[in-house]
Amino acid sequence: MQDNPDNIVDFTIVKLKKLKQEYLEQGMYETAAIIDYALDLYKKDKASIQWIGGNPHLKDMKEDW
Numbered sequence: 001m002q003d004n005p006d007n008i009v010d011f012t013i014v015k016l017k018k019l020k021q022e023y024l025e026q027g028m029y030e031t032a033a034i035i036d037y038a039l040d041l042y043k044k045d046k047a048s049i050q051w052i053g054g055n056p057h058l059k060d061m062k063e064d065w
Contacts, residue, residue, distance in 0.1 A: 012042060016056060020032050
């Protein structure tokens with residue numbers, strides 16, 4: 001049986017999308033935009049996300065982009 005990376009769920013992406021939606025629903029548009037920015041960098045492998053106390057923290061922004 002082969003490993004299929006298409007079947008792997010990245011729960012960081014799932015959680016960040018959920019947080020973004022929650023902030024939009026609360027009218028916290030600036031915070032939602034920050035989450036969206038972090039999500040974009042994470043998906044492009046330009047930064048990592050560290051979860052501290054259940055909250056996302058942008059970490060290791062890579063300067064070669």
